[in-house]
Amino acid sequence: MELQRYAAHRSAILKLGLPLIASNMAQFAIHMTDTIMLGWYDVTALAAVTLASSLFFVTFIVGAGFAFSVTPIVAAAAEAGDEGQVRRVTRMGLWLSVIYGFIFTLPFLWAEPILIAIGQDPFVAASAQDYLTIIAWQMIPALLVMTLKSYLAALEHTVVILWATIGTAMMNAVVNYALIFGNWGAPELGIEGAAIASLLVTLGNVIVLVWYGLSKLPQYKLMQNVWKIDWEIFWRVFRLGWPIGLTSLAEGGLFTASAVMMGWIGAIELAAHGIAIQLASLTFMIHIGFSQAATVRAGRALGRQDEPNLRRGAIMAIAMSAVVAFVTVALFLAIPETLIAAFIDPSEPEKDMLLIVGVALLAMAALFQVVDAMQVMALGLLRGVQDTTVPMIIATISYWVIGMPTSYVLAFTLGVGPVGLWLGLVVGLSFAAVFMMWRFWTRSVRIKPLKSARQVA
Numbered sequence: 001m002e003l004q005r006y007a008a009h010r011s012a013i014l015k016l017g018l019p020l021i022a023s024n025m026a027q028f029a030i031h032m033t034d035t036i037m038l039g040w041y042d043v044t045a046l047a048a049v050t051l052a053s054s055l056f057f058v059t060f061i062v063g064a065g066f067a068f069s070v071t072p073i074v075a076a077a078a079e080a081g082d083e084g085q086v087r088r089v090t091r092m093g094l095w096l097s098v099i100y101g102f103i104f105t106l107p108f109l110w111a112e113p114i115l116i117a118i119g120q121d122p123f124v125a126a127s128a129q130d131y132l133t134i135i136a137w138q139m140i141p142a143l144l145v146m147t148l149k150s151y152l153a154a155l156e157h158t159v160v161i162l163w164a165t166i167g168t169a170m171m172n173a174v175v176n177y178a179l180i181f182g183n184w185g186a187p188e189l190g191i192e193g194a195a196i197a198s199l200l201v202t203l204g205n206v207i208v209l210v211w212y213g214l215s216k217l218p219q220y221k222l223m224q225n226v227w228k229i230d231w232e233i234f235w236r237v238f239r240l241g242w243p244i245g246l247t248s249l250a251e252g253g254l255f256t257a258s259a260v261m262m263g264w265i266g267a268i269e270l271a272a273h274g275i276a277i278q279l280a281s282l283t284f285m286i287h288i289g290f291s292q293a294a295t296v297r298a299g300r301a302l303g304r305q306d307e308p309n310l311r312r313g314a315i316m317a318i319a320m321s322a323v324v325a326f327v328t329v330a331l332f333l334a335i336p337e338t339l340i341a342a343f344i345d346p347s348e349p350e351k352d353m354l355l356i357v358g359v360a361l362l363a364m365a366a367l368f369q370v371v372d373a374m375q376v377m378a379l380g381l382l383r384g385v386q387d388t389t390v391p392m393i394i395a396t397i398s399y400w401v402i403g404m405p406t407s408y409v410l411a412f413t414l415g416v417g418p419v420g421l422w423l424g425l426v427v428g429l430s431f432a433a434v435f436m437m438w439r440f441w442t443r444s445v446r447i448k449p450l451k452s453a454r455q456v457a
Helices: 002-041 043-079 083-110 112-117 122-154 159-181 191-216 231-265 267-304 307-334 336-341 351-367 369-384 389-413 418-442
Strands: none
Touching: 002 043, 002 122, 002 159, 002 191, 002 267, 002 307, 043 083, 043 122, 043 191, 043 231, 043 267, 043 369, 083 112, 083 122, 083 231, 112 122, 122 159, 122 191, 122 267, 159 191, 231 267, 231 389, 231 418, 267 307, 267 336, 267 351, 267 369, 267 418, 307 336, 307 351, 307 369, 336 351, 351 369, 351 418, 369 389, 369 418, 389 418
């Protein structure tokens, strides 16, 4: 009987998680396409987009905390049959996304002097500014996409997320091919072409997801009273979302800072860092999908106050993620040269050096596959039970009190270089994995229900 229960959880996680995993990979394919095409276009452009996209992502991921907070609250409300709560929470998630995006779009328009001030090569900084000037306008629509995806995932409508993201990735590749290289009569815009492509396809994604929400889930009346503020829910989403955002900042900031420090070592090392990060991040999309599924399943269990099945589902989700992590470790250690070479033009003069540095960094990426998977699974489960503040504290200490100083000391004080920098990332992620897992398995589940939907809904 107990095995049947675990099998049921496995089936439910796969049904919910596989479309999320595939959509995450399709979403990541947009960034992967930028990296590959710009790597073939020019190594300096690759270094610049590595730096610029790191800065954009770390800012974006903080604002996405409000979107992520929509998932567990909507899942619990949907399980309780409260359609008004579902709408109110989603609406305020959209509000917070727009407010945050408006505030944090503007600084990207003057990023070049900041990049130079923190020690980046002036030519790389200038190219990064060209990219950021355009991509900055993607912030608000990208956050809206995240909120809408969180809403649909919480309602277990994940297939549409998959197809919308696949369509976005395909269109991005087509527009990239035209605008980066000047194909099909289009202007050759290089790094700026990649930014324009990303902006256009994100706007299209917003339109598709809004259409689906209105036409396929009419009972939730997604756009009803969309211009009205709902202070109770606004602050509920804000209180749950800002620790998620800062947790993401702690982790994303760790990798952004590692890109900045790698830039201190050299442009070749930064380009190799960008390639290795892309590969590690691609496999990480699988764990994020399982984590998102775990958040929804935990939120649903919370809505039923069903702690036994919450914990059974957690065990199964963690086990599935662990299997993927060990397979990835084997892959990274078995064929690193093949994986790195896919990002480099065969005629690139610096190809040999890029391969040497990239292979060494990919070995480090293999080291943190398991601990990185475990920390993101713990985060997903904790978000599902609406526990976000303590994980934020754990992440901040693990990444910035332990991980980042370790990276700096190994890379620069002890002279280990790029490998030492990445080894510090492994240390920080290991601490986060251990203490977040401890937090989930030693706490009891509590929830403070929202009031019934009012007329404002």
